[in-house]
Amino acid sequence: MKTLGIKAGMALAGMPVAMAIAAGVSTSASQAALRDAWVPEDLQTLATMQLDRVIPRPADPSNIHERSRNAASLGRALFNDPRLSRNGRVSCASCHTPAGQFEDGRPVGQGIGTGKRRTMPVMGAAGAPFLFWDGRKDSLWSQALGPMEDGAEHGGNRVRFARIMQSQYAAQYERVFGPLPAMPSLPPDASPLGTQDERAAWAALPPAAREQVNRIFANMGKAIAAYESRVQYGPSRFDRYVRSTLAADRPGQDVLTVQEVRGLRLFLGKGQCITCHNGPMLSDHAFHNTGVPPLDPRRPDRGRADAIPKLLRDEFNCLGPYSDAKPEQCGELNFLATNDPAHLGAFRTPSLRNVADRAPYMHAGQITTLQDVVRHYVEAPEAAIGRSELARPGEAPRQRQAIRLSPQDVEDLAAFLGTLSGAVDQPR
The missing domain is CATH 1.10.760.10 (Cytochrome c-like domain)
Structure with missing residues (x-):
């Protein structure tokens, strides 16, 4: 089988690196000079695994604020704010610790209660079509909303969140999303997913008030997503090894x-x-x-089997009323397999x-x-x-x-x- 060695920043016999790989040019001498020689198929696979091969993805059509610096600034503040929890002690950063791996090192998440699954890191999440271990969310902003109302995580409620935005973040919110509605007659606590009293208070709200609160809540998720999408993995020793191998850099292979x-x-x-x-x-x-x-x-x-029905009825999914996307831009949701036994x-x-x-x-x-x-x-x-x-x-x-x-x-x-x-x- 032929082998490849590729000179960094150079052409082989006038052929660019990518063309050399695609054409399967034999450069056995270059590979023979390396500590670790690789066959062409493996070289091509290794090249696709490099971190710098990440293709910049299009902006999330369901969140037109994802690339806004002002949104990211607001999102960072919300990510670290423990007031967005029932006991005032739990923030997103409690489980997704920025000083660590943006996770908590626990077998299962620990918020105001004990969860059922492991905390996943934030890095790279913006590029995934579905979020959480079971994929019950289809965007980073929608994912950010889930823990905020979950009884074992933040345990908060939507009206309380709206009041915090009014009292603590009105100016930052306005720079991104426009003025907050006044909403003077809201009860202290109300949510469709809260306690029995909170659910009753939510049901008693006029539809227009519920829509206003939901819009604020969705925008909180969009701001957090703008921040989280900027948290990324950095290059590893593996990436340096692949770069050295593709460049036929013998000393560089010693990184592994x-x-x-x-x-x-x-x-x-x-x-x-x-x-x-x-x-x-x-x-x-x-x-x-x-x-x-x-x-x-x-x-x-x-x-996954239980997540798909949750995803489809989620008012904060790509096809929902709080998404910025057009229906035809929600391909993952439009063509979702719903009855696969492998789920x-x-x-x-x-x-x-x-x-x-x-x-x-x-x-x-x-x-x-x-x-x-x-x-x-x-x-x-x-x-x-x-x-x-x-x-x-x-x-x-x-x-x-x-x-x-x-x-x-x-x-x-x-x-x-x-x-x-x-x-x-x-x-x-």
Whole structure:
């Protein structure tokens, strides 16, 4: 099989790098000079995994304020404000800690109560078509609203949020969204998702008042999304290794150890990790059932299967009245599969960037170490609910072959995953 080595910033025989890869030009001498030689197919795959290959996505059509600096400034303030919770002690930053990995290191989230799933990091979320482990939200701004009303997270209510915006953020809000409505006759607390008294108070509000409150609430989410969309992963040792390899830079390959490179080869090869963890974010943004054991075997989490009805009836989705998008711009929602049996027990593929810094793992922190995560895929247990995509040794293949790794392979693959960590880039 031919091999490729690509000179950084140069052409091979007058051919640009991209054309050289596409044409499969043989440069065996360049590869032979490297510590780690790669075949053309692997080089092309590695190139697609670089962080700088992230294609700038179009602005979210459902949030016309996403790229506004004023909106991001307001969103940052809201993200860090514990007054947006029932007990005045919980903010978005309580679980998505900016000083860490924009998550909390707990098996499940802890707000005013205890959640049921792991906190996901903010970085890269703006590029995902669906948010949360089960994908029950279809935009970053809509996702930001969910925890604010959730009884185990912020536990707040919409009218209280509107009053806080009036008393604390009127000027900042006006710079982005225009003047706040007066709303003088609102009760102290009211929400369609709150306590029994709060729901009754919400039902008693005139429709126009409910619409005004909902608009303020939606705009709070849009401001938070403008801030969160600016929080990004920074480059890792892996990215530097790929850049050096594509540039035929022999000393540059030393950024990874020999063991870590063995793990990378397993990642692309018999470990089959690349099947779901691909592209610059190392995620296919899809939903998979891989037989992860539930926290409570008596009540296994149905995952994506239960999320789709919630998404479709969400008034804050892309097709809802508070979205800035035209209906034809909501492609993900318009063509959503609603009755796929594979959704049962399926959860979103998380990004593997900075994964070594984010233990524990899986949707409810069920697995403690990266080695144990790899062993889970090798053992391929049966799913407690739905059907696992993983094939077990000796079984007929399902969507992929059984994963066969030695104990040393497990260590090597876990070592490679540690190379995916980089700094978190935050807006100043």
